[in-house]
Amino acid sequence: MSDRGPWWEWDAPRERWLLTERDCNGWPRSLLLEVCARIVFPTVLVLSVYLLFAGHNNSGGGFTGGLVAGLAFVLRYLAGGKVELSAVVRVRPPVVIGTGLSIAVITALVPTLFGLPVLTTDVWQLGPVKLATSLFLDVGVYLLIVGVVVDLLGTLGVSLEEDQ
Amino acid sequence: MLILIAVHFLVAALLPAVAARWGRAAFVLAALPPAAALVTALSWSATVLNGSPPTETLSWAPSIGLDLTLRLDPLSLLMIVLVSGVGALVFVYYAAYTPPEGIGRNSSLLVVFAGSMLGLVTADDVFSLYVFWEFTTVCSFLLVGGAGLTKLARRSATQALLVTGFGGLTMLLGLILLGTAAGSFRISAIVAYPPSGAVVEVAVVLLLVGALTKSAQVPFHPWLPAAMVAPTPVSAYLHAAAMVKAGVYLVARFAPGFAELPAWWIPLVVLGLWTMVLGGVRALREHDLKKLLAFGTVSQLGFLIVLLGVGEHVAAVAGATMVLAHGLFKSALFLAVGVIDKLTGTRDVRELSGLGRRWPVFTGFVVLAAASMAGAPPLLGFVGKEAAFQALQAEPLVLVVLVLGSALTVAYSLRFLVGAFGTRPGVSLVDSEGPGAALAAPVAIPALAGLVLAFAPGIVEPVIAGYASAYPVAEPYGLALWHGFTLPLLLSAVVLGGGWLVYRFATGRAGWLPEAVHAQTGYDRVVMALDSVARGVTGRLQAGSVPVYLGVILMVAVVVPGAGLLAGVAPLPRMQWFDSWMQVPLAIVVLVAAGLAVLARRRLTAVLVTGVIGYGIGALFLVDGGPDLALAQFLVESLTLVVFVFVLRRMPPRFSEDRRPLSEGRWVKAVVACVAGTFVAVLAVLFSANRDGLPEASVEYIQRAQEDAGASNVVNAIIVDFRAFDTVGEIAVLAVAATGAASLILASHRARRKADR
Numbered sequence: 001m002s003d004r005g006p007w008w009e010w011d012a013p014r015e016r017w018l019l020t021e022r023d024c025n026g027w028p029r030s031l032l033l034e035v036c037a038r039i040v041f042p043t044v045l046v047l048s049v050y051l052l053f054a055g056h057n058n059s060g061g062g063f064t065g066g067l068v069a070g071l072a073f074v075l076r077y078l079a080g081g082k083v084e085l086s087a088v089v090r091v092r093p094p095v096v097i098g099t100g101l102s103i104a105v106i107t108a109l110v111p112t113l114f115g116l117p118v119l120t121t122d123v124w125q126l127g128p129v130k131l132a133t134s135l136f137l138d139v140g141v142y143l144l145i146v147g148v149v150v151d152l153l154g155t156l157g158v159s160l161e162e163d164q
Numbered sequence: 165m166l167i168l169i170a171v172h173f174l175v176a177a178l179l180p181a182v183a184a185r186w187g188r189a190a191f192v193l194a195a196l197p198p199a200a201a202l203v204t205a206l207s208w209s210a211t212v213l214n215g216s217p218p219t220e221t222l223s224w225a226p227s228i229g230l231d232l233t234l235r236l237d238p239l240s241l242l243m244i245v246l247v248s249g250v251g252a253l254v255f256v257y258y259a260a261y262t263p264p265e266g267i268g269r270n271s272s273l274l275v276v277f278a279g280s281m282l283g284l285v286t287a288d289d290v291f292s293l294y295v296f297w298e299f300t301t302v303c304s305f306l307l308v309g310g311a312g313l314t315k316l317a318r319r320s321a322t323q324a325l326l327v328t329g330f331g332g333l334t335m336l337l338g339l340i341l342l343g344t345a346a347g348s349f350r351i352s353a354i355v356a357y358p359p360s361g362a363v364v365e366v367a368v369v370l371l372l373v374g375a376l377t378k379s380a381q382v383p384f385h386p387w388l389p390a391a392m393v394a395p396t397p398v399s400a401y402l403h404a405a406a407m408v409k410a411g412v413y414l415v416a417r418f419a420p421g422f423a424e425l426p427a428w429w430i431p432l433v434v435l436g437l438w439t440m441v442l443g444g445v446r447a448l449r450e451h452d453l454k455k456l457l458a459f460g461t462v463s464q465l466g467f468l469i470v471l472l473g474v475g476e477h478v479a480a481v482a483g484a485t486m487v488l489a490h491g492l493f494k495s496a497l498f499l500a501v502g503v504i505d506k507l508t509g510t511r512d513v514r515e516l517s518g519l520g521r522r523w524p525v526f527t528g529f530v531v532l533a534a535a536s537m538a539g540a541p542p543l544l545g546f547v548g549k550e551a552a553f554q555a556l557q558a559e560p561l562v563l564v565v566l567v568l569g570s571a572l573t574v575a576y577s578l579r580f581l582v583g584a585f586g587t588r589p590g591v592s593l594v595d596s597e598g599p600g601a602a603l604a605a606p607v608a609i610p611a612l613a614g615l616v617l618a619f620a621p622g623i624v625e626p627v628i629a630g631y632a633s634a635y636p637v638a639e640p641y642g643l644a645l646w647h648g649f650t651l652p653l654l655l656s657a658v659v660l661g662g663g664w665l666v667y668r669f670a671t672g673r674a675g676w677l678p679e680a681v682h683a684q685t686g687y688d689r690v691v692m693a694l695d696s697v698a699r700g701v702t703g704r705l706q707a708g709s710v711p712v713y714l715g716v717i718l719m720v721a722v723v724v725p726g727a728g729l730l731a732g733v734a735p736l737p738r739m740q741w742f743d744s745w746m747q748v749p750l751a752i753v754v755l756v757a758a759g760l761a762v763l764a765r766r767r768l769t770a771v772l773v774t775g776v777i778g779y780g781i782g783a784l785f786l787v788d789g790g791p792d793l794a795l796a797q798f799l800v801e802s803l804t805l806v807v808f809v810f811v812l813r814r815m816p817p818r819f820s821e822d823r824r825p826l827s828e829g830r831w832v833k834a835v836v837a838c839v840a841g842t843f844v845a846v847l848a849v850l851f852s853a854n855r856d857g858l859p860e861a862s863v864e865y866i867q868r869a870q871e872d873a874g875a876s877n878v879v880n881a882i883i884v885d886f887r888a889f890d891t892v893g894e895i896a897v898l899a900v901a902a903t904g905a906a907s908l909i910l911a912s913h914r915a916r917r918k919a920d921r
Contacts (some may be wrong), residue, residue, distance in 0.1 A: 001569040048911065057877050060877075060880070064799060071799065078806070097899050100899075105892065107887075119885070119892075132874045134886075138880075152807060155905070
């Protein structure tokens with residue numbers, strides 16, 4: 001992360017909320033939509049993480065959470081095109097897909113190390129927090145869905161956009 | 165035994181590294197595992213011959229009864245002498261023979277092959293047998309194909325793989341049928357208590373297809389001569405001594421149990437004799453020494469199959485003796501061809517002249533081996549052939565063909581010797597250095613062994629008798645050079661004399677067949693037919709039209725499960741129009757949107773209206789009390805809409821530009837759509853109306869969610885716990901689909917950009 005500058009400038013803004021002419025790329029943009037998307041983006045991501053954790057006892061879950069997070073990226077893309085998308089996506093989507101799938105499969109296999117059948121769920125009591133190990137599977141699903149959505153945005157969206 | 169096989173595979177893994185560092189020395193290391201196997205097997209021979217074969221079992225998957233079981237009985241011992249003994253010799257020879265490139269690959273593959281062959285001849289359960297069997301097939305493919313640089317090598321390797329692979333799969337089917345009928349997958353048990361019945365007859369035929377393809381019997385034989393593009397030591401080992409003997413071994417292994425069945429002995433005797441004569445005739449026509457020997461191998465394998473297939477005591481003695489004799493003389497001859505090829509640069513009999521005078525000692529060894537092949541006294545081949553004639557005395561028809569085949573063998577043996585070492589008028593004498601000890605010794609050792617064993621058959625007789633004791637002994641038969649003036653001796657004389665006459669008068673002219681009846685033509689036609697069928701089926705099914713695919717899927721869904729489902733439905737109980745007032749406006753919205761979707765002329769409108777249907781259904785879920793389902797439905801619907809919009813950018817805005825009424829093709833689409841839609845709707849109504857209360861599974865899920873999964877959200881508990889295995893499978897599918905779609909889009913994108921430039 002060398003482009004961020006020294007560590008004490010951790011709070012320096014990494015992107016502008018208001019556009020300048022320099023950023024314009026010919027995409028028919030709506031300033032209002034773009035600013036709103038930027039403001040809403042972190043909130044939507046937080047909501048998606050909430051859904052992921054809440055899923056065990058309330059509505060939500062890895063699939064729903066992943067879709068919400070994916071929609072956050074869709075929002076950014078719709079507002080600002082590929083410039084917006086590449087501003088927020090720093091990891092290649094296939095890596096995210098692979099990580100999610102690996103987490104899910106590892107979660108499935110770990111119980112066999114203790115002589116239990118695959119995908120056995122254990123409930124841990126960590127102080128006041130009750131944690132079911134199936135949460136890790138949900139995290140895998142979450143990451144995979146986000147990766148798939150962003151991957152499709154990158155290919156279906158960006159490459160078709162370049163064709164035009 | 166298990167450890168020895170494992171050592172083979174371990175050494176094979178090390179060899180490429182060794183070869184990269186020390187070159188040819190890799191083959192010396194490669195010779196160690198087979199040599200160790202030979203010594204170990206021989207050291208156990210006392211136990212083996214006592215009638216208590218040592219057995220080893222490795223439980224692989226005990227819960228489904230899969231074990232790796234090895235058993236060392238006299239037949240296995242005999243085969244190990246060939247497989248490992250000849251293997252060690254060939255490896256030593258290869259070290260002196262090979263050009264510097266490809267050492268790592270070839271030595272590694274050959275050791276894998278030696279290990280698989282060792283496993284094959286000792287395996288006592290059908291599945292291990294099959295696995296080792298296919299290992300040898302794959303090794304053969306890789307060794308014949310080499311680096312795949314020439315078309316000939318690729319074609320020959322593919323043919324070997326297709327033919328023997330086909331045979332292997334057929335054999336697996338036969339083995340499973342046989343094992344199921346016998347109630348045991350242990351070969352020793354199947355042979356000891358052979359099952360009977362129609363299934364067994366079928367199984368036996370399937371089993372024989374495996375044996376006949378592997379041992380290159382008519383009509384599968386052309387792969388073996390074609391495989392001669394492999395390096396000569398490979399041919400000597402795989403295609404003379406070891407791999408092609410796997411079919412013979414299979415016959416020998418199962419014959420004690422099934423030789424009585426007509427389905428067993430008729431194909432074996434008929435095809436074996438046919439192969440024996442055909443191979444002999446074709447060998448007379450070849451000018452390439454290696455091909456000549458290959459057809460000779462085909463012929464000899466037919467002979468072995470007949471002897472071991474008939475299932476009779478003396479024939480078994482003769483068969484086992486001939487297996488040993490053939491392994492010895494044929495490997496010696498092949499290796500000799502390798503020496504000639506390497507030192508003179510040719511193996512065409514029309515270009516070789518005067519080698520016999522230049523290399524007298526070497527020639528002497530080769531003459532010993534060839535004479536053993538011809539069945540001339542005093543060699544092991546003669547001893548075996550005497551036993552064969554003795555065994556089949558009572559069957560005049562078989563005996564006559566056997567004598568004919570043997571005479572042909574004599575003829576091509578003479579042709580081989582004279583062609584390789586004779587002096588031809590009008591051809592300049594070949595001038596080259598004699599072979600060194602490392603090249604000559606692997607030729608000399610098996611050739612001399614054939615001579616020694618003929619005078620002292622007692623060395624191997626216990627092993628051979630041990631195998632033959634599986635049959636009732638009518639009259640004891642001892643292997644010997646001299647049995648007195650008997651019919652077999654007379655026949656041997658006839659064979660030698662007749663063979664000389666055939667050689668003298670028919671060489672070069674014999675063996676002509678019209679192209680149409682060649683087995684190779686048959687193989688080519690079968691492969692071509694397979695290709696065109698595949699092309700036809702794919703071309704028809706993959707028409708490249710989305711409406712056709714969709715129509716086929718919908719109609720199949722209606723017809724196949726539809727008929728069954730509708731037949732089993734109970735009469736319609738009383739139904740109510742709605743459960744909650746909120747459902748009425750939502751239903752109206754969904755229905756109106758559906759109507760609009762059908763009527764829309766612009767694609768974007770249709771997509772948006774479809775989105776409305778989706779949201780409406782999500783709302784219905786919410787009304788019915790399924791917030792999770794509704795949430796997922798809303799999110800997926802939004803995402804689908806976005807993806808649709810992306811794709812629609814590349815499509816024309818309207819479905820069709822003209823305003824004509826429905827054309828013929830669209831009527832068909834309309835009918836298909838209506839039928840499928842009505843079917844799904846009717847089915848949904850019928851099944852939801854026929855349900856009373858929650859299904860058992862749902863009740864169970866709700867009860868167990870809290871205690872087993874620690875979750876109060878049952879839907880989530882189902883996804884991540886109760887049916888988590890499904891979830892993992894689904895996300896894997898999703899990952900594959902997304903990656904596939906992304907790569908396809910990117911690929912076409914790049915292709916288009918390249919075209920633009």
